[in-house]
Amino acid sequence: xxxxxxHCHSTASDGTLEPAQLVARARAAGVDVxxxxxxxxxxxxAEAARAAxxxxxxxxxxxxISVTWNHLTLHVLGLNVDPQCQSLRQGLDGLxxxxxxxxxxIARKLERAGIGGALEGAARxxxxxxxxxxxxxxxxxxxxxxxxxREVFRHYLVKGKPGYVAGQWCSLxxxxxxxxxxxGLPVIAHPARYRLTRSKLARLLGEFRxxxxxxxxxxxxxxxxxxxxxxxxxxxEHRLLASAGSDYHGPHNPWVELGRLRALPAGxxxxxxxxxxxxxx
Numbered sequence: 001x002x003x004x005x006x007h008c009h010s011t012a013s014d015g016t017l018e019p020a021q022l023v024a025r026a027r028a029a030g031v032d033v034x035x036x037x038x039x040x041x042x043x044x045x046a047e048a049a050r051a052a053x054x055x056x057x058x059x060x061x062x063x064x065i066s067v068t069w070n071h072l073t074l075h076v077l078g079l080n081v082d083p084q085c086q087s088l089r090q091g092l093d094g095l096x097x098x099x100x101x102x103x104x105x106i107a108r109k110l111e112r113a114g115i116g117g118a119l120e121g122a123a124r125x126x127x128x129x130x131x132x133x134x135x136x137x138x139x140x141x142x143x144x145x146x147x148x149x150r151e152v153f154r155h156y157l158v159k160g161k162p163g164y165v166a167g168q169w170c171s172l173x174x175x176x177x178x179x180x181x182x183x184g185l186p187v188i189a190h191p192a193r194y195r196l197t198r199s200k201l202a203r204l205l206g207e208f209r210x211x212x213x214x215x216x217x218x219x220x221x222x223x224x225x226x227x228x229x230x231x232x233x234x235x236x237e238h239r240l241l242a243s244a245g246s247d248y249h250g251p252h253n254p255w256v257e258l259g260r261l262r263a264l265p266a267g268x269x270x271x272x273x274x275x276x277x278x279x280x281x
Contacts, residue, residue, distance in 0.1 A: 002033060002272075003030055003032050003033070003259050003261070004031075004032065004033045004244055004270070004272055005026060005031045005033070005034050005035070005244070005245055005246050005248070005258055005259050005261065006033070006034075006035040006037070006060065006062070006079060006187075006217075006243050006244060006245040006271070006272075007035060007037050007062075007077060007189060007190075007217065007220070007221075007243075007245020007246060007247045007248075008022060008026070008034065008036060008037060008245065008247065008248040008258060009036075009037065009038050009039065009064075009248065009249050009250075010022045010036060010038055010044040010128075011044070011127035011128050012041055012043040012044030012128040012129070012130070013038035013039035013040070013041055013044075013064075013128060014130065014132040014133075014134035014135065014249060015038070015248070015249045015250050016250030016251070016252055017250050018044075018047070019036065019044040019047040019048035019051065020048065020051035022034075022036070022248075022258075023048050023057065023059065024051065025258055026057065026258045027055055027057045029257065029258045029259040029260070031057060031258055031259040032057060032058065033057070034057060034058070034059055034060065034258075035059075035060035035061075035062040035077075035079055035080075035245065036048045036059065036061070036062055037063055037064040037077050037078075037079075037189075038063065038064065038130075039063075039064050039066065039075075039130060039132065040063070040064070040065060040066055040092050040095040040099065040130065041063065041092060041096065041129060041130060042061065042063055042081075042083045042088075042089070042092065043128055043129055044128065045059075045061050045083050046083075060079055060278070061080065061082070061083045062079045062080070062081060063077070063078045063081060063088075063179075064076070064078075064189055065077075065078060065092075065170065065175040065178070066095055066167060066169040066170070067171065067172050067175045068167060068169040068170070068171065069171070069204065069207075070203075070204075072194060072196075073167040073169060074172070074188070074189075074194060074204075075188075075189040075190070076172070076175045076176065076186055076187065076188055076189060076213075077186070077187040077188075077189050077215075077243070077245075078175075078178070078179035078184040078185070078186060078187075079184055079187055079215070079243070080184050080185055080276070080277065080278055081179060081182035081183065081184035082182045082183050082184070083182075085178075085181055085182035085183070087177075087181045087182070088179070088182040091170065091174070091175075091178040092178075094170070095169060095170065096129060096130065098167075098168060098169070099130055099132070100131070102165050102167070103119065103122065103131040103136075104119065105165045106118065106119075106133070106136055106157070106163050106165050107119035107136075109162055109163050109164070109165065110136070110156070110163045112162075113156075115140070115143065115145065115163075118136060118139060118163075119131075121136075121139035121143070122135040122136040122138070122139045123135070124139070125138040125139060133153070133157050133163075134149065134249070136152075136156075136157065136163065137149040137152035137153060137156075137157060140152045149252065149253075172207060172208065172211055176208070176211040176212045176213055177211075177212075183276075185214050185215055185241070185271060185274060185276060185277070186208070186211075186212060186213045186214060187213070187215035187216065187217055187243045187271060188204070188205075188208060188213065188215070188216050188217060189217050189220070189245075189247070190217055190221075190223065190247060191217060191231055191234075192220070192222070192223050192224075192227035192230070192231060193220075193222055201234070202238075205234065205238045205240065206238070208240075209238060209239075209240070213240070214240065214271070214274065215235075215240055215241040215242065215243045215271045216234060216235045216238075216240040216241070216242060216243065217231070217243045217244070217245055218231040218235055218242040218243065218244065218264060218265070218268055219242075219243075219244035219245070219261050219262050219263075219264060220244075220245060220246075220247055221245070221246040221247045221248065221255075221256035221257075221261075222247060222256075225262070228262055229265055232264070232267070232268050235268055235269075236267050236268065241269050241270065241271040241273075241274055242264050242269060242270055243270075243271040244262075244264060244270075245261075246258055246259065246260060246261060
């Protein structure tokens with residue numbers, strides 16, 4: 001049985017492995033089909049594709065798009081997108097411009113909280129185009145502000161904390177329009193992380209399907225067993241395809257590993273069985 005890991009990140013966004021290194025690690029972990037889904041960018045795909053071509057592991061071009069919905073930030077995966085699609089690329093360019101502004105604003109807020117040099121310090125951890133909150137978190141760990149990245153987020157970078165800056169991302173219909181224009185399959189990433197009430201989650205899934213969404217990430221590196229079972233039931237109820245991805249960012253997060261995934265619960269239709277999914281030659 002093939003191992004599919006359809007959600008991971010490289011240094012093109014906030015991962016700590018270069019795209020070729022990520023592919024090599026996935027291959028060593030027994031992953032047969034890998035989707036590279038960096039945040040709001042496709043910049044890592046070409047390098048990853050060259051590395052994947054040297055073996056028998058299949059690489060799926062993907063992206064994780066930041067979305068504002070109901071005053072919350074959500075993430076939508078675009079799986080099997082055309083990396084050359086101009087409407088998708090232009091949309092992502094707009095999100096990257098916002099990320100640049102947000103990084104400067106985070107640094108200003110941290111400066112006011114007595115933490116200087118954050119913009120330059122975070123930039124030392126960046127290897128790709130994006131300067132993300134994760135890069136700021138690494139800098140704050142370096143400065144002794146917290147023992148690890150997770151604790152930095154809890155104390156500095158979430159709502160109500162000194163370095164928090166609200167996201168102003170694209171709308172849900174806009175993100176799905178970009179993905180569909182690129183021939184991709186839209187999938188809601190790690191839905192249990194949003195801690196939505198049952199009614200709000202039902203509303204989200206309804207609007208998602210209405211806009212052309214087809215999948216739900218049932219198995220995720222951040223989902224508990226109960227989360228997985230709950231999302232499986234929702235995928236069946238709302239007739240959404242089920243996806244699985246580790247959301248791997250690098251070896252600094254030892255609790256998440258490429259390919260280390262629960263099996264999809266019974267009754268789920270895998271996204272890789274969709275008619276639009278690329279078939280092996």
